[in-house]
Amino acid sequence: MSTLLGYRRMAQGIDPPYDHGAYASTHKRVPKRPLIRITHTLSEITGPRLGAELVGEGDADLTRFAGGEALGERIVVTGRVLDEDGRPVSNTLVEIWQANSAGRYAHDVDQHDAPLDPHFSGVGRVATGADGVYRFATIKPAAYPWKNHYNAWRPQHIHFSLFGPSFATRLITQMYFPGDPLLELDPIYQSVPEPAARERLVCAFDIEATIPERALGYRFDIVLRGRNATPHERDSDGGVR
Amino acid sequence: MSRTVTPSQTIGPFFHRALLHEGWNDLAVRGTAGERVAIEGRVLDGDGAPVSDAMIEVWQANAAGRYDHPEDRQEEDRHKRPLDPNFHGFGRTATGPDGRFRLRTVKPGPVPGGGDASQAPHINVSIFARGLLKRLVTRIYFPGEPLNEADPLLSALPADRRATLVARVADGDAAERFLHFDIVLQGDNETVFLDV
Numbered sequence: 001m002s003t004l005l006g007y008r009r010m011a012q013g014i015d016p017p018y019d020h021g022a023y024a025s026t027h028k029r030v031p032k033r034p035l036i037r038i039t040h041t042l043s044e045i046t047g048p049r050l051g052a053e054l055v056g057e058g059d060a061d062l063t064r065f066a067g068g069e070a071l072g073e074r075i076v077v078t079g080r081v082l083d084e085d086g087r088p089v090s091n092t093l094v095e096i097w098q099a100n101s102a103g104r105y106a107h108d109v110d111q112h113d114a115p116l117d118p119h120f121s122g123v124g125r126v127a128t129g130a131d132g133v134y135r136f137a138t139i140k141p142a143a144y145p146w147k148n149h150y151n152a153w154r155p156q157h158i159h160f161s162l163f164g165p166s167f168a169t170r171l172i173t174q175m176y177f178p179g180d181p182l183l184e185l186d187p188i189y190q191s192v193p194e195p196a197a198r199e200r201l202v203c204a205f206d207i208e209a210t211i212p213e214r215a216l217g218y219r220f221d222i223v224l225r226g227r228n229a230t231p232h233e234r235d236s237d238g239g240v241r
Numbered sequence: 242m243s244r245t246v247t248p249s250q251t252i253g254p255f256f257h258r259a260l261l262h263e264g265w266n267d268l269a270v271r272g273t274a275g276e277r278v279a280i281e282g283r284v285l286d287g288d289g290a291p292v293s294d295a296m297i298e299v300w301q302a303n304a305a306g307r308y309d310h311p312e313d314r315q316e317e318d319r320h321k322r323p324l325d326p327n328f329h330g331f332g333r334t335a336t337g338p339d340g341r342f343r344l345r346t347v348k349p350g351p352v353p354g355g356g357d358a359s360q361a362p363h364i365n366v367s368i369f370a371r372g373l374l375k376r377l378v379t380r381i382y383f384p385g386e387p388l389n390e391a392d393p394l395l396s397a398l399p400a401d402r403r404a405t406l407v408a409r410v411a412d413g414d415a416a417e418r419f420l421h422f423d424i425v426l427q428g429d430n431e432t433v434f435l436d437v
């Protein structure tokens with residue numbers, strides 16, 4: 001087992017730091033001690049293999065719920081899940097959740113004074129195909145206020161949860177929409193240091209994915225960590241894993 | 242040239258309906274081999290206040306020390322550790338208003354480490370929460386386990402920090418082992434978190 005290939009470390013500036021003062025909820029919740037870096041073992045290069053078997057009929061269509069049509073602008077979100085080398089990540093579960101077209105989550109904790117939609121749950125799941133492609137239909141979520149600072153608003157976004165092939169590739173993130181003026185003001189989006197990495201989180205309008213007379217299409221590719229080429233490849237910061 | 246990896250963003254406070262499913266906090270089903278363990282604990286913030294909106298995920302080997310994953314090939318190598326058709330090793334739960342989470346599983350066997358080293362039985366844990374822009378990773382080790390002494394991770398930690406990764410024995414039903422494992426996000430007894 002000495003020839004295990006670990007996963008590449010995240011390059012600097014891609015993931016947000018834990019400590020990001022502009023996002024108030026970080027203050028009491030992030031560790032103050034340095035993390036302990038570990039060499040990848042079987043524990044990290046294996047992981048749950050969750051895919052199509054968990055996806056039920058209708059799970060990829062959020063535009064209908066409880067016997068009726070959700071209100072709002074219908075959209076299709078599609079893209080590929082790839083690793084850093086561009087290889088498709090096949091049959092991996094993609095779980096999504098979002099606010100409705102008025103900016104309200106169907107969740108007890110959400111007290112925003114905007115209407116709930118009885119025909120929108122805001123919850124879906126899909127699995128990628130052999131080519132790494134996923135696709136779901138939903139309603140464009142609205143922006144909503146939050147208490148982080150005076151007049152704080154979250155940009156329109158959809159939450160994504162993905163597994164990939166291993167414990168090391170687990171990812172929870174958010175997809176944003178192009179041209180949203182709130183992105184510049186959002187401490188969560190702005191927590192990603194590198195502009196190129198931030199842009200990874202913004203989908204692109206795609207006329208090819210747009211369904212005539214039905215829904216606008218957006219493309220959102222997701223890139224998960226890739227594999228080391230050799231067992232002792234150097235980390236980007238010089239450490240040997 | 243490699244592609245830029247998609248950065249992490251916080252799970253936020255509204256994930257429950259999408260991510261929590263009946264039975265996902267119970268990894269052991271009828272027929273699962275191994276010693277039953279119930280693990281309960283709290284997630285606490287830097288003020289010692291309960292974190293009521295954290296999601297906890299676990300990933301572990303079966304009682305024989307085998308991960309249910311194609312890259313664990315121990316059936317073919319010298320370890321000959323078999324898969325258990327009644328155990329897959331993944332679980333998910335969330336904390337309640339009191340910051341408490343509960344899981345039921347079986348104690349995993351030891352698994353190979355780097356080189357010839359063996360790792361003591363452990364459960365891999367991911368913590369997601371509002372305020373965490375990316376997950377935290379830790380491990381749950383088992384109290385009274387002789388293999389802990391030689392575990393590569395535990396033995397590299399100072400004693401006080403090592404203790405944060407070892408569950409405590411709790412009172413409970415004799416038919417099942419009850420363990421307690423708190424996750425302290427910040428402060429004096431801060432849990433050891435791992436950079437994986």
